[in-house]
Amino acid sequence: MSFTDRPELQKTIQEIVDTGFVGLQLRLNDEQGEWVGSAGLSQLGETAPPPLDGHVRIGSNTKTFTATVVLQLVAEGKIELDAPVLDYLPEFELDQRITVRMLLQHTSGVFNHTGEYFIEDGTFVPGIPWQGREWVEGRFKAWSPEELVRLALSKPARFEPGTDWSYSNTNYVCWPGC
Incomplete structure (x- = not known):
């Protein structure tokens, strides 16, 4: 699977994390292709970033x-x-x-x-x-x-x-x- 390069998206999710979020993963499929990125930490107190193939609860x-x-x-x-x-x-x-x-x-x-x-x-x-x-x-x-x-x-x-x-x-x- 190939992913497009989207530095503006990586910058945006890093800015979100910088506001106080522990970590963030984003997967996007649009007319420019598929993109996946993460920023921050996968778990508070750890050093690993959120995995690119992570699973999250969908919630409400x-x-x-x-x-x-x-x-x-x-x-x-x-x-x-x-x-x-x-x-x-x-x-x-x-x-x-x-x-x-x-x-x-x-x-x-x-x-x-x-x-x-x-x-x-x-x-x-x-x-x-x-x-x-x-x-x-x-x-x-x-x-x-x-x-x-x-x-x-x-x-x-x-x-x-x-x-x-x-x-x-x-x-x-x-x-x-x-």
Whole structure:
């Protein structure tokens, strides 16, 4: 595989790292060809740069893909936006008022498995680690979708379904099914 020379991209990712990022890997495929580069460190406290063939977690970018697939299933008549999620995922015994639309719009009230901060009284109810030393030390632990949903459902709902909005990673865990 051949790669194009793109010094401007290498300079840009180095500038990003210089703002305080530990390390960065960038892979680009465009009309000029394929380019891959990295800057900084692969791990805090180490000296190796990020590998050019490294893997990263996609994170919340998957929500866009998930919502697209769910809406395709709606268009195909396989899922109804205003149907109870319980119809599609009965094994979780979700509140029957929670609809597919509420999951997609973050209005379900389901606890966020990465934790919930309650601004009203300043309390924080932890979920799985997603930042800090605890996350770094456990970053290679893989949680199954079922584990994440069960953890979230073991916590109190944030609010009654459909009455408020709160970003919840859990809303997108099991689509289109675990």
